Amino acid sequence: MRAVIFSDEKKLDNLDIDNNLPDEKGIVLSVIASGICGTDLHIIEGEGNLCGNVILGHEFYGSIDKIEAGSKVQCLNGNVEVGDFVTVVPGIICNECTYCNSLPLNENYCLNRSVFGLNMRDAKSNIVYGGNMEQIFIPEKFYLYKVPKSWPLGLATLLEPVSVAVKTVKRTLKYVENIKNRSLTAVIFGLGTLGFFIGTKLRKCGVKVIGIDPEKSRRDRALRNGIEDVFSYEEMTEEFYKKYCKNSWNGIEADMVFEAVGKPDVFAYALHFARKGGVVMEVGNFLFSGNAEISPNLICNRELIIVGSVLADANSYFEAEEILEEFVDKSSEVICNYEVDEYEQAFRSALSRTEGLKSNLIF
């Protein structure tokens, strides 16, 4: 079967590999599409320390080929049978570590999370495997989520990243006090997949949102999809922002500021955009990308609340599905499909990070 492998020599390759699926309990999935995530790109660029051959991919969905006899299949939104389309919540907790024991609702805290495309190893070949392959075995402990068959090809790879956006917004809103006589406001730094869908979710919550991104195509897309205002970094100086708040937001800076770029300097800059008592959410620096110089005085005097968020929770898939329903008739706004033979182009387009579209490999 076909698989796109990130090899030991740090090169991507499209190979035919043996199809030796294990005889354990679980399901066999024929992968339809697998999305290329920012995390995958960081790995390809040498961050994170994965060694050996890796089949990347944690944002995939497919059609169920086989349910091994006696498997307890766990699907979040109904029962499944052979032929159904499902995506997989790519990480699962160990249920044994101290975090799992004491904070069971925070599934992303688990010390031994198994994640497809990051640390799930095939027992026979010892290869780390994920969704960038034609057929994948999903052990029964993983949660499935049923995907509407009527959705356009590739759209469902976004269920995972949109769940991350949903969870990020929910976590941020927990820290915002009730306000009176006006709508909540937010600034998002970075309008890639994550920033874009944070904006979509905020808009659904009635929040007024502005986005900041250097790429015009990303800014235009955000505008077309309901973000109130967009700016480049050149336009959005601190002085300009003050004026903007005065004219549009009753003179008060944003209740929430999201750093979804993944650059330390942007985080330091973003602190200046929150109102007194406002929340600054760091969600972009999932992998280490350096340090930033920040002013403790600013945090103290303005009583800033600084919060981080990483990964999604299984609960957020339901809201992610609702959000993606909006894009069923305009999926080209959010995804771009490539045949598996065009994998180099798919990764190149993802690496260029200009469009902000999710690049999918189609199997």
Ligand SMILES: [Zn+2]
């Ligand atoms: Zn991802």
Ligand SMILES: [Zn+2]
């Ligand atoms: Zn655990």
